[in-house]
Amino acid sequence: MQISLSHFLIVGALLFCFGLVTVTTRRNAVGVLMGVELILNGANVNFAAFSHYVVGGVSGQVFALFVIVLAAAEAAVGLAIVLALFQTFKTIDVRYADLMRE
Amino acid sequence: MGHESTELVPVVVTHATWLWLIPLLPLVGATINAVFGWKLQALFGEPKSMKGGRGKQLVHSIAVGFMMASFAVAAYSFVQLKGLPAEERFLQQTLWNMFTAGRLSVDLAFSLDQLSMMMVLVITGIGTLIHVFSIGYMAEEPAYWRFFSYLNFFVFAMLLLVMGDNFAVMFFGWEGVGLASYLLIAFWYTDPAKAAAGMKAFVVNRFGDFGFIIGLMLLFWGLGGAWQARDGLVRNLDYVPSVEMNSNAGASTAAASEALAPRVHGVKVGPTMNFRELRDQVVIEATGVKEHLAGTTVWGISLLTLIGMLLFVGAMGKSAQIPLFVWLPDAMAGPTPVSALIHAATMVTAGVYMVARLNFLFVMSPSAMGWVALIGALTAIFAATIGFFQYDIKKVLAYSTVSQLGFMFIGVGTGAYWAGVYHLLTHAFFKATLFLGSGSVILGCHHEQDMRKMGGLKKHMPITRWTYLIATVAIAGFPIANGFYSKDEILWKAFTSHHLALFGTPTPWLGPVIFVIGLLAATGTSFYMYRSYYMTFTGEYRGGDGHHGDAHASPDDHGAHAAPAAAAAHSAHAAPAGHGHDAHGGHAAPAATAHGGHGHDDHGHGATAAATAAPADDHGGGHHGGTPHESPWQITLVLAILAAGSVLTLFLGIPVLWQHTFAHASTPPVLEHWLEPVLLSKVAFGHGTPAMEWLFQGLGVLAATVGFVAARAVYKDNKNEAALVAMIERWKGTWTVVYNKYYVDELYEVIVLRPAARVAGSFSWFDGKIIDGLVHAVAAVTKGFANLDGAIDKYLVDGAVNGVANVIGWAGGTLRHLQTGRIQTYLYGALGGALVVVLVNFLIS
Numbered sequence: 039m040q041i042s043l044s045h046f047l048i049v050g051a052l053l054f055c056f057g058l059v060t061v062t063t064r065r066n067a068v069g070v071l072m073g074v075e076l077i078l079n080g081a082n083v084n085f086a087a088f089s090h091y092v093v094g095g096v097s098g099q100v101f102a103l104f105v106i107v108l109a110a111a112e113a114a115v116g117l118a119i120v121l122a123l124f125q126t127f128k129t130i131d132v133r134y135a136d137l138m139r140e
Numbered sequence: 141m142g143h144e145s146t147e148l149v150p151v152v153v154t155h156a157t158w159l160w161l162i163p164l165l166p167l168v169g170a171t172i173n174a175v176f177g178w179k180l181q182a183l184f185g186e187p188k189s190m191k192g193g194r195g196k197q198l199v200h201s202i203a204v205g206f207m208m209a210s211f212a213v214a215a216y217s218f219v220q221l222k223g224l225p226a227e228e229r230f231l232q233q234t235l236w237n238m239f240t241a242g243r244l245s246v247d248l249a250f251s252l253d254q255l256s257m258m259m260v261l262v263i264t265g266i267g268t269l270i271h272v273f274s275i276g277y278m279a280e281e282p283a284y285w286r287f288f289s290y291l292n293f294f295v296f297a298m299l300l301l302v303m304g305d306n307f308a309v310m311f312f313g314w315e316g317v318g319l320a321s322y323l324l325i326a327f328w329y330t331d332p333a334k335a336a337a338g339m340k341a342f343v344v345n346r347f348g349d350f351g352f353i354i355g356l357m358l359l360f361w362g363l364g365g366a367w368q369a370r371d372g373l374v375r376n377l378d379y380v381p382s383v384e385m386n387s388n389a390g391a392s393t394a395a396a397s398e399a400l401a402p403r404v405h406g407v408k409v410g411p412t413m414n415f416r417e418l419r420d421q422v423v424i425e426a427t428g429v430k431e432h433l434a435g436t437t438v439w440g441i442s443l444l445t446l447i448g449m450l451l452f453v454g455a456m457g458k459s460a461q462i463p464l465f466v467w468l469p470d471a472m473a474g475p476t477p478v479s480a481l482i483h484a485a486t487m488v489t490a491g492v493y494m495v496a497r498l499n500f501l502f503v504m505s506p507s508a509m510g511w512v513a514l515i516g517a518l519t520a521i522f523a524a525t526i527g528f529f530q531y532d533i534k535k536v537l538a539y540s541t542v543s544q545l546g547f548m549f550i551g552v553g554t555g556a557y558w559a560g561v562y563h564l565l566t567h568a569f570f571k572a573t574l575f576l577g578s579g580s581v582i583l584g585c586h587h588e589q590d591m592r593k594m595g596g597l598k599k600h601m602p603i604t605r606w607t608y609l610i611a612t613v614a615i616a617g618f619p620i621a622n623g624f625y626s627k628d629e630i631l632w633k634a635f636t637s638h639h640l641a642l643f644g645t646p647t648p649w650l651g652p653v654i655f656v657i658g659l660l661a662a663t664g665t666s667f668y669m670y671r672s673y674y675m676t677f678t679g680e681y682r683g684g685d686g687h688h689g690d691a692h693a694s695p696d697d698h699g700a701h702a703a704p705a706a707a708a709a710h711s712a713h714a715a716p717a718g719h720g721h722d723a724h725g726g727h728a729a730p731a732a733t734a735h736g737g738h739g740h741d742d743h744g745h746g747a748t749a750a751a752t753a754a755p756a757d758d759h760g761g762g763h764h765g766g767t768p769h770e771s772p773w774q775i776t777l778v779l780a781i782l783a784a785g786s787v788l789t790l791f792l793g794i795p796v797l798w799q800h801t802f803a804h805a806s807t808p809p810v811l812e813h814w815l816e817p818v819l820l821s822k823v824a825f826g827h828g829t830p831a832m833e834w835l836f837q838g839l840g841v842l843a844a845t846v847g848f849v850a851a852r853a854v855y856k857d858n859k860n861e862a863a864l865v866a867m868i869e870r871w872k873g874t875w876t877v878v879y880n881k882y883y884v885d886e887l888y889e890v891i892v893l894r895p896a897a898r899v900a901g902s903f904s905w906f907d908g909k910i911i912d913g914l915v916h917a918v919a920a921v922t923k924g925f926a927n928l929d930g931a932i933d934k935y936l937v938d939g940a941v942n943g944v945a946n947v948i949g950w951a952g953g954t955l956r957h958l959q960t961g962r963i964q965t966y967l968y969g970a971l972g973g974a975l976v977v978v979l980v981n982f983l984i985s
Contacts, residue, residue: 062967070963132963139961 046087053080067123067130071116078109148820150407150420151253152228156220159233159250161213162260163299169206170292173199177285196284203288204271207295211264214257221257227817229254230416232305246413249305255561255818258811259302259493262568266485267295269778273576274477276774277583287327287475294320298486302493306413307356310494314352314458317487318345324482325474337473344467348457355450359501362433362443363411363421404428415497423500423820434504442644448501448508452515455491461549462519465542466884472534476579479534484541484571489564492548496819499557503821509553510640510650516549517634517654517661522882524664528671529879532589533578536672540615541571543661547630550658554640554651555823556633558812562793563626565811566614569789570623573611573782574669580604580775581676584768585683591672595858596681600768603776605677607783612673614786616666617844619837621786625793625809628840631658632833636826659843666847671855679858681768797833 053076060073082102089098120130127134181195221229234249252260271291278287297316304310318341326338403409409421409429421429436443455461460468471483482488495502495512502508523542530536544567551560582589584601598605614621617628635655638648770776792811799805807813828836854860868875877883958965 058971062964062971135963136961138963139959 043087043091046083046091050080050083050087053077053083055080065131065133067120067132067135068117070132071113071120074112074116075109078105078112081105148423149227150424151230151416153230153232153416154224154228156217156231156233156252158213159217159231159252159303160235162210162217162264163250163296163303165206165210165213166292166295166299169203170289170296172202173285173289173292177202177289181285196279199285199288200271200275203292204268204275206292207264207268207271210295210299211261211268214260214264217252218257218261221252221254229257229817232416234305238308244411244413246306246308248309249414250303250309251305251416252303253818254815255493255496256302258561258565258815259489260299262565263295263298263302263486266568266572266782267298267481269781270477270481270485270572270576272774273480273579273778274475276772277477277579278475279772281475283327287324290320290323290327291477291481294324294482294487298490301490304415306415308413310415311352311356314349314454314490317482317490318342318349318458321345321471321482321487324478325471327474327478331473334473337467337470341467341471344464345457348454348464350453351450351456352454355447355454358438358443358447358450359418360411360413362436362447363409363418363429419500422504430504442505442507444501444505445507445511445644448505449511451498451501452491452495452508452512455494455512455549456515457491458494459488459491459545459549460519460542461491461515461545462522463884465519465523466888468542469535469538469881472532472538476534476575476582479538480572480575480579483538484575485568488541488545489548489568492545492552492560492564495549495552496557496561499552499819499821502552503555503823506639506641506646507644509555509823510642510647511553513550513553513634513637513640513654514642514650516546516551516553517657518546519543520546520550520661521657521664522546524661524668525878526881527668528664529875530668531591533581533591533594533672533676534575534589536591536668537571537574537578540574540665540669541567543665544571544615546661547627547658550634550654551626551630554630554634554637554654555821555825556630556637557819557821558809558815559626559629559633561815561819562809562811563630565792566622566626566786566789569782569786570611570614570621573607573779573786574615576775576779576782577604577608577611580771580779581608581768583771583775586768588683591675593683594676594681594768595679595683596677597768598677600681601677601770603770604779607776607779608677609673610783611786612669615669616848617662617840619790619841622788622790622793623786624840624844625790625795627662628837629793629795629809631655631662631840632828632836633825634658635836636828637823638826639823659839662840663843663847666844667851668847670848670851674851674855675858678856682858683768795833795837797830797837800830 057073057076057078057080060076061070062073064070064073082105085098085102085105087098089095089101123135124130177199180198184193184195184198217231221231224230231252232249233251234247236248238246238248240246271288274287274291278284281287294317297313297320299313301310301313301317304313322338322342325341326335329335329338404421404427405424407420407424407427408417409427412418412421421427422433423430425431433444434442438446453464456464468483468488472479474483502512520543523539523546527536527539527543530539544563548560548563548567551557551563553560578589580601581594581597581604584597584604585594588594610621614623617624619625634651637651640647640650642650793809796806796808799807808816854864880886
């Protein structure tokens, strides 16, 4: 069986969907951050696949590396927010962080 | 009817620069006393003493001083006037222009001709004497300065009246004397009856003034009528009316108006307020004004008759003729000098003066003359009969004045202008003497005015008695004093006048009828005057013994006289209807303050004691003993001068007949000759033979004698009281009617006051029910509308606004649940949105 672009895109889409479900359903703030990582990685798969099959060269892979770096930075910021969240609410359950409601 | 034989010319005017001083000086005196008088009295007076000391001396010195100065200027003017040729005696001074409107130009200007000169001399001369009299009479008055200020003001206004060069100035004076009269009648204003008498005088005079103004307007209108382009009526005027009208309308100053004024044969014509211009254009027949006036009718009535009758209505008010005489007897509520000056000698003669001044107008209408003469005659007899049975000495004199004014109007009404004016002069002297004499008596009897409580005063008050007797002789008409000469001239002229008419119908019989009425009135005059003399001065003094004259059994016998409690007497006194104003408490106001602990009740004075508590300090024991006393020198001196005047002025009117008989001369009487250029209107009197004239003079003396003898028989020494009572009992009905003044006041009450009150009441009802009802209905409707509007606002507008708010609130409340504050909810939203975008995109493509 010939591995085509579609297979990669399906894998990317599955990763995005898993990430999305994780982000929307997890109650743990750390879990939510992990979901965000899945979404970013779904995008990375797409970058690499499009680069390989459509454009050629390595520009897609380079973009993926940039996204990984940005994800690391985002995780650092996100974890700092989670720490602040815990200090405020004595929990990291996002259901209790509803001050925006008021 | 005009004076055809000699050509009449316009008045020759001599300008005089000092005339304004004559009225100004009394005004200055009045002003000084009005502004500083109370201060002078307060500073220099002795506060404890009712006499007031030096403060009062200053006040009366100012008042009398300015009066004397005014008299001096008047005398100087007389000399100047006399120095001019007889036909050119006219002094004039224009001070300034008051207003100019079109061709009407009114100046503040004074003039003196022979007539106003005589009046000015009487006013300032007798006025000065009465000021001097007042020093003695008003000595105890606390408001001394106010009295003298008013008195000076009156003289000022009276001088304006007689010296005014035009109707406007005259009318200022006319109203000014009315004001002064009101102020002085109501001088003791704390007594409601006296204040009411003042108001009565003012209001009744207003009725007359109304007629006067209408008459003036008609005259003004009538003179303007000549300027209409009516062919035939203005045929001898050599100008074009419309051009004149236009050219004159542009005049803005007196000089411009004067320059543009239309002239016919050099005589200024057209509507004017000026007496001189009026006289010139009317008497000079070439102007055609006379013809025009005589030919004008209003609603079928001759314009001249209407003017004459309406002007006479003004005279009726001021000079107290039927039916407007009712205020004059009540005016006796004022202090006695006021009665003498205003209500006898000067102001009340203003009507006579006015008719005499406008003689050239009245003479053109026999109907107006007949009207004046008839009213005068009726007033003369009517007032004389009322005078028969009055007990108040001042009331007798008041009705006597009304009666004598009637004689004057007979004179000026029948065309015997000089005789009417002469009677004015003689009356000024003898009536001033009588009034001041009564004032002296009232003062001597401690402010008693009821003649039943006098008697026997000739022992106590010799000077007053003799002067009063001389004046009585004068008014009764014995040839040894002045009254005879004026009265008989009037009656003789009345008898020989055949030109009078009434309402357009010639009535040659009217003259003799008026003569008969006048003769009867003269008899009555003699009777009531001698009655007052005998009751007052002869017999025994009845004042101090508690005898209250009940022998006369009058219906409303001054009931309060017998009131034993002096304190209550004053208020009780004012109670009887129609008699309240002649209350005897002359000094009611000061009495209230000075009465204190004097305890006068036991002096047997009854009501009088309370009223005279004030003079007690002055008259000492004499008062407490109740004995009358002669008045101070200021009073007796004035009485003597005036009584002398009452005799001496007879030389002004020696009839031609006498001169012819005794001196074989035929010069007219001095005064007639003097006044001739002013009283230029001549009417055609019938010619009587000398024998007839002697007969009529004899009749006059006979009338006086009859009155004198009758009064002497009944009242001399008051011995015949029993017979008198019997007589009154016999003619009880008539006597009651006459005693109550023919119920004229009551008649006024029924005819004028009650209907007026009823009209006022119905107007009040109309106002209360209809007008207020309408107002309330409008208010109710408005209120209904307002409520409706309020409801609309509340339920519809507010409902809509609140509804919107509620809906939005509900929507917000509902939608707020969407905002959970949880990050994941928003994420669902974002996902949903993205899904929708994708789906839409998919469906569209």
